Amino acid sequence: MDGIEARKRYHIDLCLDLGDEAEFRGKTTWFEHVELVHNALPELDLDEVSLEAELLGRRFSYPLLIEGMTGGTEKAYDVNRSLAEAADRLNIPMEVGSERAGIENRELAGTYRVAREASPKLFLIGNISGVQLAREGVGYAEKAVEMIEADALAIHLNCLQELVQPEGTPFFRGVLEAIRRASERLSVPLLVKEVGNGISREVAEKLAEAGVKAIDVAGAGGTNWTRIELERARGIDPEKAGLAELFSEWGIPTAASIIEASSVEGVEVIASGGIRNGLQIAKAIALGARFAGVAKPLLKPALRGSGEVERLLKRLALELRAAMFLTGSRNIGDLRRCGYVLTGPLLEWAKQRSGGSSSRIRM
Numbered sequence: 001m002d003g004i005e006a007r008k009r010y011h012i013d014l015c016l017d018l019g020d021e022a023e024f025r026g027k028t029t030w031f032e033h034v035e036l037v038h039n040a041l042p043e044l045d046l047d048e049v050s051l052e053a054e055l056l057g058r059r060f061s062y063p064l065l066i067e068g069m070t071g072g073t074e075k076a077y078d079v080n081r082s083l084a085e086a087a088d089r090l091n092i093p094m095e096v097g098s099e100r101a102g103i104e105n106r107e108l109a110g111t112y113r114v115a116r117e118a119s120p121k122l123f124l125i126g127n128i129s130g131v132q133l134a135r136e137g138v139g140y141a142e143k144a145v146e147m148i149e150a151d152a153l154a155i156h157l158n159c160l161q162e163l164v165q166p167e168g169t170p171f172f173r174g175v176l177e178a179i180r181r182a183s184e185r186l187s188v189p190l191l192v193k194e195v196g197n198g199i200s201r202e203v204a205e206k207l208a209e210a211g212v213k214a215i216d217v218a219g220a221g222g223t224n225w226t227r228i229e230l231e232r233a234r235g236i237d238p239e240k241a242g243l244a245e246l247f248s249e250w251g252i253p254t255a256a257s258i259i260e261a262s263s264v265e266g267v268e269v270i271a272s273g274g275i276r277n278g279l280q281i282a283k284a285i286a287l288g289a290r291f292a293g294v295a296k297p298l299l300k301p302a303l304r305g306s307g308e309v310e311r312l313l314k315r316l317a318l319e320l321r322a323a324m325f326l327t328g329s330r331n332i333g334d335l336r337r338c339g340y341v342l343t344g345p346l347l348e349w350a351k352q353r354s355g356g357s358s359s360r361i362r363m
C-alpha cells in the first residue's frame, strides 16, 4: 500500500474511532445563535411543503449534498457505493473524496468509479485539492472529471490541514490562478470547498471573480481535521503536533461563513461543517445557503449499507420540513426569505464584518 492509500485508510479509521473527539470542542457551528421566527399561522398543510431545490442548474428532491469523503481503499469502495445508491434513490447530489489516489494509481480508480457505476444518472461531483491543481495543471482536473464522468468538480482548500499534516504540502501560491484557468477550460462547473475551517467573504469574492460557480463553506464546528491530524502527528512529528494543538479550534464557524459567502453575488452557497439536523439546514438556508452538505455522520451508516444512509438523510429531510412548516415556508424560496434573529457572537461577527462594499448581510 503506498503513502496516500495508507493515509486515506488511516483517516477513515481515525474518524470512526475518534467519534465526537474528531469534532471541534471549544467552537461550535454558531447555528445556536440563529433563531428562526415562529409563524403561528403558516396557512399551509404539512404535506404542501416542497423540499425541491436547485444546484448548478439541476433540480433535486432535497437541498442535501453528500459531501466528499473517500476513495482509494477497499473500505472506500463500499462507502462510495452505499452513498451513491442512497443519493440515487433520494435524487440528491454526491461528491467523492479526493481523487488523487485514483489519478496517481489507476488500479484504485474503481474505488471512486463505483459511485458512477451504481448510478449513471447520479449528479456526481469530483474532488481534487487546490495544491494539486496548482502543481499539476488543468490536465489533472480533466482526469478527475473523466475518472467518474463527473457533472461538476470540487477543488478543496485545506491550508491548515496541509500545515499540520506530517507529510503536508502547505504550498498555496498560484492556487487562485489555477482555479481561474480550470474554470475557463473545464467542461463542467467548478465548486470550491474548505474542509472544516470556513470561507470568508473576501475569499468568496476572489473565487466568484475567477469563475467558480458554487462555494461549499465547510466551516468550523463539525469534523475537525486539525484534531484528526494531531492524533497522527503525535508519535511522528512533535513540532507539527504542537502546531495542531495550538490551532485545533481555528476557523470561521459555519453559520458565520454562510453569511460571509452569501453576501457575494454570482455564486451558489453550500452550507457544511457540523450539519447534524434539519433545523440547522433550515437556518443555513435562511442565512442564504442553497444546499446543505453532510460528511462524517454518513460514514458509519455507509459501511452498513445504503439503507442506513437513506434513513439518516430522510430524518434530516423530515426535520427540515418541520422547520419549514413552522416558519410558513411552502418551498425553499420562501425559507430563504423567512425571518430570523442573530444573537450573541454571531450577531457581533455580522456587525463587525458587514462594512464591505459588496455586503448584503441582513441585520
Ligand SMILES: Cc1cc2nc3c(=O)[nH]c(=O)nc-3n(C[C@H](O)[C@H](O)[C@H](O)COP(=O)(O)O)c2cc1C
Pocket (backbone or CB within 6 Å): 011, 012, 015, 067, 068, 069, 070, 096, 097, 098, 127, 155, 156, 193, 194, 195, 196, 218, 221, 222, 223, 272, 273, 274, 275, 293, 294, 295, 296, 297, 299
Ligand atoms: C472521513 C472524511 C474524509 C474526508 N475527505 C475529504 C476529501 O478527500 N476531500 C474533501 O474535499 N473533503 C473531505 N472531507 C471533508 C468533508 O467533505 C466536509 O467538508 C467536512 O467533513 C465537514 O463536514 P462534516 O462536519 O459534516 O463532516 C472529509 C471528511 C471526512 C469525515
